[in-house]
Amino acid sequence: EERAVRLDKHTKKKTKKPKKQPKPPHENGNDSMIEKTEPEHVDAPAEFSFPPTFSVSEIKNKQRRHLMFMKLKQEKRKQKVAIKKKKKKERDALGDKAPPKEVPKTIENQRVYDETTVNPEDEEVAFDEGTDEFSAYFNRLTNPKVLITTSDRPRGRTVRFCNQLATVIPDAHVYYRRGLALKKVIPQCIARGFTYLMVINEDRKVPNGMVLCHLPDGPTAHFKVSSVRLRKEMKRRGKDPTEHSPEVILNNFTTRLGHSMGRLFAALFPHDPQFVGRQVATFHNQRDFIFFRFHRYIFKNEKRVGIQELGPRFTLKLRSLQKGTFDSKFGEYEWVLKRHENDVCRRRFNL
Amino acid sequence: MQHDDVIWDVIGNRAFCSFKVKTKVQNFCRNEYNITGLCNRSSCPLANSQYATIREEKGQCFLYMKVIERAAFPARMWEKVKLSKNYEKALEQIDQNLIYWPRFIRHKCKQRFTKITQYLIRIRKLTLKRQRKLVPLSRKVEAREKRKEEKALIAAQLDNAIEKELLERLKQGTYGDIYNFPIHAFDKALEHQDEESETDSEEEEEEDDEDVGKKEFVAEDEIEESDLNHSHFDRVEEDESEEEMEEEPEASGSKGKMPLKGAVFRKKRAYVEIEYEQEMEPVPKSKAT
Numbered sequence: 001e002e003r004a005v006r007l008d009k010h011t012k013k014k015t016k017k018p019k020k021q022p023k024p025p026h027e028n029g030n031d032s033m034i035e036k037t038e039p040e041h042v043d044a045p046a047e048f049s050f051p052p053t054f055s056v057s058e059i060k061n062k063q064r065r066h067l068m069f070m071k072l073k074q075e076k077r078k079q080k081v082a083i084k085k086k087k088k089k090e091r092d093a094l095g096d097k098a099p100p101k102e103v104p105k106t107i108e109n110q111r112v113y114d115e116t117t118v119n120p121e122d123e124e125v126a127f128d129e130g131t132d133e134f135s136a137y138f139n140r141l142t143n144p145k146v147l148i149t150t151s152d153r154p155r156g157r158t159v160r161f162c163n164q165l166a167t168v169i170p171d172a173h174v175y176y177r178r179g180l181a182l183k184k185v186i187p188q189c190i191a192r193g194f195t196y197l198m199v200i201n202e203d204r205k206v207p208n209g210m211v212l213c214h215l216p217d218g219p220t221a222h223f224k225v226s227s228v229r230l231r232k233e234m235k236r237r238g239k240d241p242t243e244h245s246p247e248v249i250l251n252n253f254t255t256r257l258g259h260s261m262g263r264l265f266a267a268l269f270p271h272d273p274q275f276v277g278r279q280v281a282t283f284h285n286q287r288d289f290i291f292f293r294f295h296r297y298i299f300k301n302e303k304r305v306g307i308q309e310l311g312p313r314f315t316l317k318l319r320s321l322q323k324g325t326f327d328s329k330f331g332e333y334e335w336v337l338k339r340h341e342n343d344v345c346r347r348r349f350n351l
Numbered sequence: 352m353q354h355d356d357v358i359w360d361v362i363g364n365r366a367f368c369s370f371k372v373k374t375k376v377q378n379f380c381r382n383e384y385n386i387t388g389l390c391n392r393s394s395c396p397l398a399n400s401q402y403a404t405i406r407e408e409k410g411q412c413f414l415y416m417k418v419i420e421r422a423a424f425p426a427r428m429w430e431k432v433k434l435s436k437n438y439e440k441a442l443e444q445i446d447q448n449l450i451y452w453p454r455f456i457r458h459k460c461k462q463r464f465t466k467i468t469q470y471l472i473r474i475r476k477l478t479l480k481r482q483r484k485l486v487p488l489s490r491k492v493e494a495r496e497k498r499k500e501e502k503a504l505i506a507a508q509l510d511n512a513i514e515k516e517l518l519e520r521l522k523q524g525t526y527g528d529i530y531n532f533p534i535h536a537f538d539k540a541l542e543h544q545d546e547e548s549e550t551d552s553e554e555e556e557e558e559d560d561e562d563v564g565k566k567e568f569v570a571e572d573e574i575e576e577s578d579l580n581h582s583h584f585d586r587v588e589e590d591e592s593e594e595e596m597e598e599e600p601e602a603s604g605s606k607g608k609m610p611l612k613g614a615v616f617r618k619k620r621a622y623v624e625i626e627y628e629q630e631m632e633p634v635p636k637s638k639a640t
Contacts, residue, residue, distance in 0.1 A: 286504070
């Protein structure tokens with residue numbers, strides 16, 4: 001009898017109403033079921049009001065379950081739209097007196113406060129930065145000179161990447177590695193006046209690591225490189241970068257570690273950018289990933305600027321920061337990425 | 352009694368020897384005490400009562416000699432002599448110990464010893480050179496990081512960030528007078544100003560000269576305050592004009608020196624501005640935010 005009732009309601013093959021059926025059978029008797037279904041019959045069949053005890057996963061039949069699930073989703077979507085509309089109406093009605101829009105929570109908003117965040121007026125930080133290894137650069141005593149090399153036997157992609165990096169960074173020289181030991185390379189570099197040594201590590205024909213070593217006795221940073229896009233893979237890219245020194249943009253380097261990273265990157269480029277060249281190199285830190293982009297910009301008017309991406313792009317993730325020059329055995333590590341450190345809280349970042 | 356020939360006949364020629372490895376061209380012997388590594392009548396350690404080898408353990412070379420009297424106790428059958436680390440001395444030691452032994456065994460022992468020392472030297476040399484360290488990648492971790500990177504990229508909104516930063520720098524005047532925008536801003540503001548407040552600008556005119564040394568365009572809010580305090584700059588009194596001025600970004604240092612009324616003043620302003628801009632020092636470009 002119940003079945004007859006239910007079948008009458010449905011014109012389609014789908015048996016939608018039996019949603020009540022799976023739950024109650026073992027709870028209530030047949031009589032109550034009949035009572036429940038009948039009042040439903042009175043209502044419009046298109047309107048579902050899912051009872052709170054109902055769960056889609058209890059239906060054993062896959063087809064029916066799927067259909068019920070779709071219905072559920074549609075319901076939810078409709079409700080969501082309805083709520084939004086209502087809110088908008090209220091907001092419009094209130095006009096100026098409307099409460100301010102709620103800002104959605106993002107990971108950046110919810111970021112756990114890092115105690116090493118640099119306060120712009122912090123004297124201690126300023127003092128440190130005045131006397132650290134980059135002070136020579138920031139006091140304009142030295143000009144950057146970068147040596148770019150790879151690990152042994154680089155493949156084509158890595159070589160091309162190195163060459164493109166050399167065009168991006170002014171005064172950069174690419175040298176073939178030839179199996180030399182870094183520890184022996186470093187004194188030679190110092191002797192020839194290089195300020196930076198950059199080693200691109202390669203794995204499976206693709207660059208995947210970078211060691212950036214500030215030379216006289218500066219910190220060594222080891223990065224994981226990912227998402228390398230060479231120039232010809234860029235869409236709508238322009239002509240090749242010119243020889244002008246680019247400007248540098250460093251975004252979101254907030255903590256002490258981030259600050260030293262920022263200085264590390266800044267010291268790669270010469271002090272005085274040539275604004276004529278209209279080129280800008282950006283190091284943007286987001287959630288501990290440093291995105292590098294190289295653009296050419298043009299100011300269309302005082303409110304709009306157009307940028308065109310030239311040059312390679314890649315992302316870096318800091319793995320370790322070592323105090324002296326490269327020494328993997330006896331070096332003193334300022335900071336090392338520990339794998340499970342940031343698994344605990346996904347809103348905690350180091351840079 | 353050890354019958355070498357019988358043994359050899361059995362294992363070497365006819366039946367099975369578990370140490371023998373047969374290839375198309377050659378037969379090898381996998382016995383660890385074998386001196387040459389080949390399966391021969393003279394090199395077989397099982398089929399020769401008088402036998403000696405050189406073996407190396409952790410960089411130390413030993414001369415092993417077979418004592419056939421103890422053939423019943425295989426564990427004690429081999430006698431070990433430690434050889435000196437000096438190459439010539441070790442060779443002499445071999446000679447002393449294998450005196451009266453067949454030439455073949457003596458010769459082969461010395462050959463084997465030479466080979467061993469050579470490869471030991473190479474090992475020592477290689478350890479001094481660069482050692483490649485293999486770091487294992489965990490697939491899960493890599494996939495997780497990749498996903499995080501994608502999300503971070505989306506959250507970063509790089510293009511917007513870069514554009515914003517560039518516009519900020521333009522406003523702050525790091526570019527000096529390369530770009531002509533200030534004049535446009537001036538013109539616009541002028542028009543607005545002309546329509547609205549002329550008297551106010553008259554008052555401000557006198558104080559403009561004082562502003563020559565100042566450039567305070569860090570943030571719009573600050574400008575407003577400074578404006579109110581010093582009461583220069585057009586965008587002061589009237590809210591309307593303020594708003595309008597705020598809308599119009601100010602390109603270089605001397606922005607906000609609103610020309611008063613008429614083109615004449617505007618031109619004068621322009622002259623003053625140019626001088627003003629030249630006096631400015633370039634703002635350092637690198638900033639770590």
